[in-house]
Each structure stands twice: as structure tokens, then as C-alpha cells.
Amino acid sequence: MNQLINDPSNVVADALRGMADAHPELRVDHENRIVFRGDAPVQGKVGLVSGGGSGHEPLHAGFVGPGMLDAACAGEIFTSPVPDQIMAATKAVDGGAGVLHIVKNYTGDVMNFEMAAEIAAAETGVEVVAVVTDDDVAVQDSLYTAGRRGVGVTVLVEKIAGAAAGQHRPLAEVADIARRVNANGRSMGVALSSCTVPTAGKPTFDLPDGQMEVGIGIHGEPGRRRAPLATAAEIAEMLVGPILGDLDFTGGDGVIAFVNGMGATPLIELYVVYHEVAAILAKAGITVARSLVGPYITSLDMAGCSVTLVKTDDEMLRLWDAPVRTPALRWGA
Incomplete structure (x- = not known):
């Protein structure tokens, strides 16, 4: 496979070096593979720590900075960071107000974040609370969860x-x-191609031409079903339908509608999909209060997209609109 890398076994370390070069406002602990906001810890502020396997960039390191995360732990490709990493990040961002762990619901992530929280609390007395995200409506259980x-x-x-x-x-x-x-959010994705882990050098799964995998995970896990390639309008229906069937999004202050690229799908195609998603929501009487379109939680070089809807209230919208300054997301002051 053609990839812009040096040694396949050093991709994560090389990428973190590049991130440190590109974003001097961040502080990168290369030994522990942790990306910190440059002024961490911020006294009197709850520290936010997240992380997971690499390969989902810009998640999580791309969201480190004022208005989002205080630290992100980078595991190997599609592999959870280890407890020592997470513990080091937790200690380093504790400004005296406690630390929140934001953890995706994958077995290794949940277990390692729990272990790190227990050790950090025992050694330093820092109060740690974890919130686990579990928004994917495609499958109830998977290879990883x-x-x-x-x-x-x-x-x-x-x-x-x-x-x-x-x-x-x-x-x-x-x-x-x-x-x-998390409780008010639902997601579902589709793959038009597999992804290629650098150390493997070949696609994670075989997807013949003219086929797509509906309901995939972000590690190349299989979805609900394999189907013939469809139009953007038909794909939008396949993704939005199960989301709307799982939670009532009507009423309230509308939704945040997020159309995400899986890594290899160009923005022009994501906007085509967003148009179809917006039309489905309008027909269902659902108001889009805010939108986000782009590759923000990817699966290496996978082609495809996912749709996430979050039912909002006035407080959520005010917090969404608040200034943010990270490598991958920034607006406001």
C-alpha cells in the first residue's frame, strides 16, 4: 500500500513529533505519548483527559487546547493507551478541581482508564470521574465492545x-x-472501502467493488450488513433512519448535525451527504440548530462517512458556541 510513512512501526511516534513541530502551543510528552495543552494544569479548572488508539486523527490529540481537552493519550494504531500513560496525563492536568476522563466504549479503553483512575486517586488523592460514550446504533455488541x-x-x-x-x-x-x-446523541456509519493499518500493509477487510459496509465501527469492524453501493441520498436514509428510530429528536432546541468523514472521503462528498441529511431532518420536523461537517473521527484511510445527531437544549448550544482553540477545531475569541 502507498503511504506517507517511514518505518511502519514508528508511525505514532513520528506523527507526534510532527504535531509538536506544527503546534508549539501544545506540549508533547514523547516518552509517554501524551499531548498536553501548553498551560496545563490550569488551577481551579477541571482537567479533561481522553485518548484511545491512534488512527482516528484528529481525535483525540487534535482536540487538545483551550475549550476542549487538557490532555490526550495516544495508543498504538487501534490499540488503547496503557494505564501508565493515562495516569501520567491525569496527574499532570490536575489543577485542584478534579479530572474528567472521556472514554469511548471499547473494552480496552474502559478497562485501562478505570485502572489509571484508581491508581491516580490512590497515589495523589485526585478525584476522577469517567464518562463513557456509547452512541453507535449500528450494533449492540461488537468485536471490541x-x-x-x-x-x-x-x-x-x-x-x-x-x-x-x-x-x-x-x-x-x-x-x-x-x-x-452522550445520552442525547446517536450515530451510524458506512464504509466504501477498508482501512489499512501500516504494520499490516494490507486492507483490514475485503470489500469488493460496488459494495459497501453499512454500520461499521471506527476500527474496521463489520457493520449490520453488506449492500450494493447506493447514492448519497439512499446512504443518508440508511444512516439517519436507524438514528431517528432509536431516539425522538423532535422538540427541544433542535439538533447538532455532524457528518463525519472516515479519512479518505473528500469534503465535497461529505457536503453532498449533509444536504441529504438536512432534507431528511426537515421532512421529519427536526430543526438543525448547529452543524459540523468534516473528517473529525476517522479510521485511517477508510472511505465512507458517519452521521451523528445530538438533541440539544439552550445550555448545550451556548457551550457549543463557546470559544475553542485546538489544532482541529477553533472558533470564537
Whole structure:
């Protein structure tokens, strides 16, 4: 496979070196593979830590900075960071107000974040609360999870909880808003091609020409079914239909509609899909209050997209609109 890499076994370390070069406002601990905001810890502010296997960029390191995460732990490709990494990040961002872990619902991630929280609390007394994202409606259990997978809503949880922490709200309140975003969010994705892990050098799964995998995970896990390639309008229906069938999105203050690229799908195609998603929501009487379109939680070089909807309220929207300054997401002051 043609890839812009040096040694396949050093891709994560090389990428972190490049990130440090490109973003001097961040602080990168290369030994522990942790990306910190440059001014961490911020005294009196809840520290936000997330992380997971690499290969989903810009998630999570691309969301480190004012208004979002204080630290992100980078595991190997599609492999959870280890407890020592997470513990080091937790200790380093503790500004005296406690630490929130935002964890995608994958077995290794959940187990390692739990272990790290217990050790950090025992050694330093820092209060740690974890919020686990589980928004994927495609499957109930998968190769990597018990229960639903944590996917696109993770980006929105990190943004909204990050804004709440930035207002110096207490840990319990920041955790509560994170749980509320997750509880009101649903996602589903489709793959038009497999992804290629650098050390493997070949596609993770075989997907013949003219076929697509509906309901995939972000590690190349199989979805609900394999189907013939369809139009953007038909794909949008396949993704939005199960989401609307799982949660009532009508009423309230509308939704945040997020159309995400899986890594190899150009933005022009994502906007085609977003148009179809917006039309489906309008027909269903659902107001789009805010939107996000682009590759924010990817699966290496996979072609395809996912749709995430979050039912919002006035508080969530104010926190969504709050300033953010990270490598991958920035607006406001």
C-alpha cells in the first residue's frame, strides 16, 4: 500500500513529533505519548483527559487546547493507551478541581482508564470521574465492545464538556453535561472501502467493488450488513433512519448535525451527504440548530462517512458556541 510513512512501526511516534513541530502551543510528552495543552494544569479548572488508539486523527490529540481537552493519550494504531500513560496525563492536568476522563466504549479503553483512575486517586488523592460514550446504533455488541460503540458523539462531548470546564464549573457539573450529550446523541456509519493499518500493509477487510459496509465501527469492524453501493441520498436514509428510530429528536432546541468523514472521503462528498441529511431532518420536523461537517473521527484511510445527531437544549448550544482553540477545531475569541 502507498503511504506517507517511514518505518511502519514508528508511525505514532513520528506523527507526534510532527504535531509538536506544527503546534508549539501544545506540549508533547514523547516518552509517554501524551499531548498536553501548553498551560496545563490550569488551577481551579477541571482537567479533561481522553485518548484511545491512534488512527482516528484528529481525535483525540487534535482536540487538545483551550475549550476542549487538557490532555490526550495516544495508543498504538487501534490499540488503547496503557494505564501508565493515562495516569501520567491525569496527574499532570490536575489543577485542584478534579479530572474528567472521556472514554469511548471499547473494552480496552474502559478497562485501562478505570485502572489509571484508581491508581491516580490512590497515589495523589485526585478525584476522577469517567464518562463513557456509547452512541453507535449500528450494533449492540461488537468485536471490541460490550454494548454500543463510542463513535462520533465523542467529539461533541469533548467540545461541550470542555467549554463547561473552561467556565470553571465543578467536576460533578462537567461530568453531568458530558453524560447528557452522550445520552442525547446517536450515530451510524458506512464504509466504501477498508482501512489499512501500516504494520499490516494490507486492507483490514475485503470489500469488493460496488459494495459497501453499512454500520461499521471506527476500527474496521463489520457493520449490520453488506449492500450494493447506493447514492448519497439512499446512504443518508440508511444512516439517519436507524438514528431517528432509536431516539425522538423532535422538540427541544433542535439538533447538532455532524457528518463525519472516515479519512479518505473528500469534503465535497461529505457536503453532498449533509444536504441529504438536512432534507431528511426537515421532512421529519427536526430543526438543525448547529452543524459540523468534516473528517473529525476517522479510521485511517477508510472511505465512507458517519452521521451523528445530538438533541440539544439552550445550555448545550451556548457551550457549543463557546470559544475553542485546538489544532482541529477553533472558533470564537
